[in-house]
Amino acid sequence: MTQEVIWDFLNLPGIVGIALIDEGSSRTSHPRSRSFFYGVDQGTNLQQKEVLSQGIFQVIATIPNGFESFELKFSEYQVYIYKLQGERVLVVLARFNLNFSAYSKAIISLQAVVDSGFEAAIAVLETISVTQNLTTNNPQSKSVPPQIQGAAAWAANQPHRSQGAVAFDRPPSLAHSPTVSSGSNPSPFSQPPLPQPSVATLRDLLAAFNHLSRFATQFLGTAVLVNYLKATRPEPEWLSNFHIDRTAQITCPNDTSDLISAEQHQWIREWVAAFIHRCSQAVRNFGSIVEQNALNPQQKLLLLT
Structure with a gap:
């Protein structure tokens, strides 16, 4: 096995x-x-x-x-x-x-x-x-x-x-906030904001985002979440194609099987971050609750910056 x-x-x-x-x-x-x-x-x-x-x-x-x-x-x-x-x-x-x-x-x-x-x-x-x-x-x-x-x-x-x-020897001295550089002079090593290009499909992202929205219904009413999703949606025109229904679920008429661009992926991550922040104003420690209980590792990789 x-x-x-x-x-x-x-x-x-x-x-x-x-x-x-x-x-x-x-x-x-x-x-x-x-x-x-x-x-x-x-x-x-x-x-x-x-x-x-x-x-x-x-x-x-x-x-x-x-x-x-x-x-x-x-x-x-x-x-x-x-x-x-x-x-x-x-x-x-x-x-x-x-x-x-x-x-x-x-x-x-x-x-x-x-x-x-x-x-x-x-x-x-x-x-x-x-x-x-x-x-x-x-x-x-x-x-x-x-x-x-x-x-x-x-x-x-x-x-x-x-x-x-x-078997690698442990580095004798490591910076507190690491970054990786592929150049000739390695620099301290840290998480980049986004892979280039994106490796996610729109379907994957919508599934993860809708999972987060359903999780939030444990704390806030559906009508409130609909308003929060609409209010926190970033400005890029591409995001205006997304429809938020009365159950606080997000859909898009575009082909959801295609890989999205890194820029589009970042827009959705910004939307998620703003949504979590808005919910945190009504639910104490909502951001920590999401990270600890709402999302699996793959969903975190897709949604969180």
């Missing part, structure tokens, strides 16, 4: 690779936090790999309590970081052509199997790495699906490697 879930996830269009990190090992019997990376593209150079690994540690160290996930942009990639049980972390590296609808379902299954069997998941990745290496040495071998072949290229170039597993 674990192997099937991991293989299916790695085969999703747009997925570059994953990493499993046990932060607790650095404070126990291990001299460093161990990071098991699989599937990083060959286009990432050595310096970028080092910046990325440092940035991941920085983000992990600065994620506030109550946040289960974090998102950042690195070079031409999008990086998703998920907290697991204990001090373990799942990291996903993806391209911007990621199908977010398929990803949203697959990441839930992946989190579940990794959470329930962290060491087993690492063993699966090591097995895939070994199989991939054998396939590389024997091109006629069909043991590994084509989408997985070549996925261990990064690990092959890293120090401290063991069959595709990479």
Whole structure:
């Protein structure tokens, strides 16, 4: 089951690779936090790999309590970081052509199997790495699906490697507010406001926004929420196409299956932020309630800035 879930996830269009990190090992019997990376593209150079690994540690160290996930942009990639049980972390590296609808379902299954069997998941990745290496040495071998072949290229170039597993030393000194730069001089590492281009469809965003609106009906009347949604809608003409019905649900006549632009995505995020702020004026700590109870990690990535 674990192997099937991991293989299916790695085969999703747009997925570059994953990493499993046990932060607790650095404070126990291990001299460093161990990071098991699989599937990083060959286009990432050595310096970028080092910046990325440092940035991941920085983000992990600065994620506030109550946040289960974090998102950042690195070079031409999008990086998703998920907290697991204990001090373990799942990291996903993806391209911007990621199908977010398929990803949203697959990441839930992946989190579940990794959470329930962290060491087993690492063993699966090591097995895939070994199989991939054998396939590389024997091109006629069909043991590994084509989408997985070549996925261990990064690990092959890293120090401290063991069959595709990479161990990174924890950076000795990390800034409190990190940022990642793909240039020659790495700068402190922080979350960007929005991936470029957007990886979300209008359907995904409307589903998440309407989920938030339904959640808000626990605290405010539907008529009030309708007024709040209309009052907080930003000015861009594109948003005037959205219809808010009497149940405080949002619809749009446009094709909702298309990817939206980064600018359009930002407009919706601004709308969500203004809506939450307006609700917070009537419901104490509504913003905190939303972050802690209303949205799953994928919905947070879609809606929150």
